[in-house]
Amino acid sequence: MQQEDIAIIGGGPAGLMAAEVLSGAGWAVTVYEAMPTVARKFLLAGKSGLNITHSEPYARFANRFGAASERLRPALDAFSPDDMRAWASGLGIETFVGSSGRVFPTAMKASPLLRAWLRRLEAQGAKVRTRHRWIGFADDGLVFATPDGPTTIRSNATLLALGGASWPRLGSDASWVDPLSERGVSVAPLRPANCGFDVDWSDFFISRFAGLPIKSVTATSDAGTFPGEFVISRDGIEGSLVYAHAASLRDRLERDGGAVLTLDLSPGRRADRLARELARQGDKSSFANRLRKGAGLEGVKAALLRELTPDLAQHSPDDLARLIKALPLPVLRPRPIAEAISSAGGIHWSDMDTGYMLKALPGVFVAGEMLDWEAPTGGYLLTACMATGRAAARGIDSWLSRPQSSNS
Numbered sequence: 459m460q461q462e463d464i465a466i467i468g469g470g471p472a473g474l475m476a477a478e479v480l481s482g483a484g485w486a487v488t489v490y491e492a493m494p495t496v497a498r499k500f501l502l503a504g505k506s507g508l509n510i511t512h513s514e515p516y517a518r519f520a521n522r523f524g525a526a527s528e529r530l531r532p533a534l535d536a537f538s539p540d541d542m543r544a545w546a547s548g549l550g551i552e553t554f555v556g557s558s559g560r561v562f563p564t565a566m567k568a569s570p571l572l573r574a575w576l577r578r579l580e581a582q583g584a585k586v587r588t589r590h591r592w593i594g595f596a597d598d599g600l601v602f603a604t605p606d607g608p609t610t611i612r613s614n615a616t617l618l619a620l621g622g623a624s625w626p627r628l629g630s631d632a633s634w635v636d637p638l639s640e641r642g643v644s645v646a647p648l649r650p651a652n653c654g655f656d657v658d659w660s661d662f663f664i665s666r667f668a669g670l671p672i673k674s675v676t677a678t679s680d681a682g683t684f685p686g687e688f689v690i691s692r693d694g695i696e697g698s699l700v701y702a703h704a705a706s707l708r709d710r711l712e713r714d715g716g717a718v719l720t721l722d723l724s725p726g727r728r729a730d731r732l733a734r735e736l737a738r739q740g741d742k743s744s745f746a747n748r749l750r751k752g753a754g755l756e757g758v759k760a761a762l763l764r765e766l767t768p769d770l771a772q773h774s775p776d777d778l779a780r781l782i783k784a785l786p787l788p789v790l791r792p793r794p795i796a797e798a799i800s801s802a803g804g805i806h807w808s809d810m811d812t813g814y815m816l817k818a819l820p821g822v823f824v825a826g827e828m829l830d831w832e833a834p835t836g837g838y839l840l841t842a843c844m845a846t847g848r849a850a851a852r853g854i855d856s857w858l859s860r861p862q863s864s865n866s
């Protein structure tokens with residue numbers, strides 16, 4: 459059996475950040491990664507610009523993590539959005555604040571950042587072993603499936619940074635749930651987060667409008683009212699405005715069996731004005747023209763109103779105006795977790811100590827999306843993954859540096 463100082467399993471942002479901190483502190487670190495290359499999801503995030511963090515006031519930022527905000531706070535305090543930007547800058551990657559307050563690298567992609575990061579890790583002596591899929595524990599060792607067959611490695615400390623359950627083809631398939639559960643670690647069920655939803659569209663509507671964006675609307679759910687846009691998909695709805703409501707729609711579906719996103723298709727106009735304008739169109743012009751001239755609705759927006767409202771043309775101007783301002787869009791279920799941006803659920807906070815060590819498995823630490831927290835899109839996910847990677851690294855450093863008499 460091979461002996462390693464520190465085994466970090468999972469070469470995503472959380473694992474690589476822990477490797478940076480620990481190798482920088484002089485520890486011998488090996489990152490084990492199941493896939494042929496590391497950080498595939500991080501690279502995919504780069505395809506949409508790599509939103510690495512958010513520039514909103516820190517107190518608001520730190521509260522974006524729902525029930526886990528308090529538990530995450532020390533890790534975020536030690537690696538704040540400003541620290542994230544300084545860290546990227548230290549790797550030669552400058553960032554900018556977009557109009558929404560989101561922060562991106564100026565190159566709007568992940569590969570230059572990842573290349574610089576891996577160079578730093580190499581310079582610090584951290585090793586990376588790809589095609590090593592961790593499959594569980596055996597006695598005191600970590601068992602990996604490799605192209606050369608199974609191998610067992612013993613480490614003085616281990617970090618599991620294996621990601622959540624979304625996009626499993628990029629490597630994070632949540633196969634860690636069983637080996638950890640068998641060792642007494644409790645895991646909140648993994649659920650889709652920042653995901654689309656199925657809607658019962660008619661064949662006609664899909665054939666004409668799938669793929670088109672609904673722009674300049676507001677949407678309301680238990681999460682609040684937000685402006686933005688979303689996309690009509692073949693199965694339902696997706697896109698940033700839907701993701702902002704995803705957690706509350708998902709939770710309501712679980713609780714009540716049904717959930718509704720309420721749309722304002724004309725946020726710039728009040729209902730009474732809309733009603734007046736619609737009434738002014740008279741009965742002579744076609745219904746489509748009345749909608750276009752009276753309410754500015756045409757194309758996919760008008761089609762959505764028709765799709766969701768039987769006998770729309772029979773409604774009075776007042777009723778029509780009310781519908782345009784508060785159109786109920788019932789959703790059936792979240793899209794499968796494999797399609798989601800991230801997953802909610804994961805290892806319960808009560809099963810970890812403040813240094814991110816599993817209480818049931820002394821010497822085994824955890825970080826990143828595999829912990830029980832969730833956040834909206836906006837750079838919160840990467841910031842928290844890296845912040846917990848750093849916090850777990852500090853936990854490992856303290857654990858390995860503790861007086862030998864307390865080693866048992």
Ligand SMILES: Cc1cc2nc3c(=O)[nH]c(=O)nc-3n(C[C@H](O)[C@H](O)[C@H](O)COP(=O)(O)OP(=O)(O)OC[C@H]3O[C@@H](n4cnc5c(N)ncnc54)[C@H](O)[C@@H]3O)c2cc1C
Nearest residue numbers: 468470471472492503509592621629630826827837839840
């Ligand atoms: C399309 C898309 C766009 C995104 N865009 C953004 C964005 O712009 N901003 C943002 O903040 N977040 C974004 N995210 C989310 C973000 O990428 C993730 O939250 C983050 O990558 C999670 O980091 P992690 O290190 O915890 O896990 P991961 O990145 O999932 O890394 C875990 C690693 O562990 C490896 N692994 C898993 N199981 C094993 C095993 N058994 N043995 C060995 N290795 C294993 C995996 O192959 C993987 O490399 C996006 C996600 C997606 C899918």
